[in-house]
Amino acid sequence: MNREKLNELSNKIIGIGIKIHKALGPGFLESIYEKAMVYEFEREHLKFKQQAVIRVNYRDLQLGNQRVDFIVNNEIILELKTISEIMELHQAQLLSYLKTVNKRLGLVLNFGKKKLEIKRVVNNF
Numbered sequence: 001m002n003r004e005k006l007n008e009l010s011n012k013i014i015g016i017g018i019k020i021h022k023a024l025g026p027g028f029l030e031s032i033y034e035k036a037m038v039y040e041f042e043r044e045h046l047k048f049k050q051q052a053v054i055r056v057n058y059r060d061l062q063l064g065n066q067r068v069d070f071i072v073n074n075e076i077i078l079e080l081k082t083i084s085e086i087m088e089l090h091q092a093q094l095l096s097y098l099k100t101v102n103k104r105l106g107l108v109l110n111f112g113k114k115k116l117e118i119k120r121v122v123n124n125f
Contacts, residue, residue, distance in 0.1 A: 001075050006105055009073055014118055016040045017109040021116040030082045033111045034069060037080065041072070048072045054101050068097055077106040086110050086119050098123035 001009070020036045034050070041048045052071045056063045070078040077097050081090065086108050094106040103123060110117035 001073075006075060009076055010105060010107060010120065012044065012046070013072055013076060013078060013107060014109070016044065017111075017118070018116055021111055024111075026082070026112050026114060028082065028111070030080050030111075033080050033082065033109075037070065037078075041070075046072055047074065049074075054097060056100055066097065066100070071101075071103075075103065075105070077101070077103055079106065079108045081108060081110040081117075082112040083110055084112060086117055091119055091121050094119075094121045095123060 016037065020033060020040065024032070024036065038048075038050060049071045050069070052068050053065045054068060056066055068077050069080045072078055077094060079090070079094055079097075090108050094108055098104070098106050098121065105123070106121040108117075108119040108121065110119075
């Protein structure tokens with residue numbers, strides 16, 4: 001997917017997150033926002049994998065599996081949070097996921113604040 005299409009998809013996902021946050025506000029469990037994202041992804045006819053499993057390898061050794069909240073259109077990894085603030089650790093984790101599955105873009109959406117907090121993470125592989 002070219003950069004323009006990737007940015008369009010990213011903006012669409014962010015728009016969905018904003019719509020949900022405006023309707024629900026902060027204060028719910030992450031699973032509530034996750035269900036709302038599924039509903040909106042289906043309405044928008046976006047392809048997605050929910051609670052997608054990625055395999056983590058080191059050289060020729062499979063170390064284990066890691067779950068990510070969503071992989072949207074097989075391009076963008078989306079992580080949802082309901083915390084006081086997105087920390088560097090959350091962004092570093094997302095970058096590791098991106099590198100593991102050779103994806104270029106990830107988003108962290110934090111529903112735990114008055115205004116939806118959004119962080120884009122880019123993997124320049």
